[in-house]
Amino acid sequence: MKKKIRRIKEAQTRSLSDNSRARYFTFSALYTAQGIPEGITYFALPAWLAMNGRSALEIASLVSVMLIPWSFKIIIAPLMDRFTYLSMGRKRPWVIFGQLGLILSFLFLGMVEDPLNNLSGLMMVGFLVNFFGAFQDVATDGMAVEVIPAKEQARANGLMWGSKTVGISASLIIGTWLINNIGFSLAVSSLSIVVACIMISPIYFRERQGEKMLPWTRGKISRHSKMIQVKSWGRILKNLYRVVVLKSSLILCLGIFLLGIMFGLVDTLLPIFSIQELGWDNSHFSNILSITTVIGGVLGMLLGGYLVDYFGKIKMLSIYLIFTTSLITSFAFMTNLWSSSIVAIAFILSYYTLYTFLCIGIFASAMHLCWKTVAATQFTLYMALSNMGRAIGAGLLGVLKMHFNWEMIFICIALIPFLIIFIIQLIKFSKHRKRVKSFDTVPYTLATPPVIKN
Incomplete structure (x- = not known):
């Protein structure tokens, strides 16, 4: 025994x-x-x-x-x-x-x-x-x-x-x-x-x-x-469609896509802005970026997941997005302080810390909305939308720079997390999970037969 x-x-x-x-x-x-x-x-x-x-x-x-x-x-x-x-x-x-x-x-x-x-x-x-x-x-x-x-x-x-x-x-x-x-x-x-x-x-x-x-x-x-x-391709596609078209899933798709645009804009902007506007060289920028991303990663490892677990995904995502909007907007109006290395480094460090926290919260939310039957495909779809947003954001920077100065570009970027704050409030995890749970007990057919009452 x-x-x-x-x-x-x-x-x-x-x-x-x-x-x-x-x-x-x-x-x-x-x-x-x-x-x-x-x-x-x-x-x-x-x-x-x-x-x-x-x-x-x-x-x-x-x-x-x-x-x-x-x-x-x-x-x-x-x-x-x-x-x-x-x-x-x-x-x-x-x-x-x-x-x-x-x-x-x-x-x-x-x-x-x-x-x-x-x-x-x-x-x-x-x-x-x-x-x-x-x-x-x-x-x-x-x-x-x-x-x-x-x-x-x-x-x-x-x-x-x-x-x-x-x-x-x-x-x-x-x-x-x-x-x-x-x-x-x-x-x-x-x-x-x-x-x-x-x-x-x-x-x-x-x-x-x-x-x-x-x-x-x-x-x-x-x-x-x-x-x-799942044992057939048709079933995988049908199951993926069933779970992705749910309201909370569609809302998250939109939020992830917009967030990807913001990430793409900032990632493309920073090296150009720091070299052309701030007068840094590429070696200095690379060193600063490496240090700040490591600090952000460690903080995310120690605090990011814990905060989301303790206070809830939507609440913490909303707080992170508010801080991100405030940070980018504030920096846009600090043109007289841009020449200060301390201010610029503090901005990059703060942004990449919030970037890490946002990624942790959004990935946890994506996992929570996944149906285990098609988990790999569904989660990858969310990440593909993020990558697509990054690519669009990177290309969008060139268009913005043709028409606006750096201050206005930062303000335009700040509008994205501000908009996402309101979008993610429509995500209802408990309702989504109940719906997904019902998929495991009720078989799916293209046409549901009518219920005949005696």
Whole structure:
């Protein structure tokens, strides 16, 4: 009897759905792993190429090609919802596969011969690194939606987002040091060791009790996974349509899209504004940005999720949006203080701290609205809308700059979070969850037959 109790406790300890500490640790580790390819391919590698005399056009072309795989997320997500090795869990096999792909792609990146004069080789392997980075991102988000309880989603998102920021910054700093001291090939290849260590976590912990650790070990399909697994493409599309067209989901889609426009505007504005208006050089701007984003990430990890969990998603999002509107508006009217480095740095630090807190709140809200049957696809759809908004915001800045000065542009940007404050008040989580819960008990048909009363 004691042995049986011990086995049950051990199974619960290794089950992500039953152990909150295991959830926090595993998803923090996986998000750290997501930050590694971004830190290397988006920052360390371009900086190294620039230092060695490659042109801005060449570097920009390289980065643009490496970014392409992230647009594939909306295609990858339905594949993960449709196909999996259920005896190991619904998303955990895909997470492990993505991690393995990252390890191999980093090794391949380190094997590129004469990388300074072989940009086509860097493009191809960099594309591969980011493909598996995007792949693991979708799988991790899908698994998080399915195993993290609603009451923990904000806190978990805080830890995850902070861990990713740390992963980006650490890989940028350490990767740059390694490249400069031991060479590109060894430096990049050594990152595969870090990813391999992180992969131990999703291998050791299972999604649910009784599942296999690996394909050749003992275990079985959990009743929960079997019940919610969708077995046809038509069903996935129908289920996605059912949940996305609900009022709260549509409102969140609009809010995420508008927020993405704001993020795209500010991200594109800051380097141009700081260099052309404030007179900074690109090195100074990069240093300030790195420091402020790390501080924002750590604050988000320690406070962002806790505040959303304690006070509620809509309340805290509203507060963050009010502060964001006030911050940008105030800075717009401080033109006489823009020359002060302290004021400019304080603005960037405050903005990226609020940016982190907003991302934590909006991601937690998106998770809470997801239907587990199509969680990966639905969550990825929300993120795709955010990315689309970012792209539009980045392009919109050029149009605004043609017609307005910097002060007016900041005021225009401040109107976006002000508008979102009112939009998100229409989101009703409890009503949405009740509706989604009814989907699991009432089968869906294209035409519901009439009820015949005797």
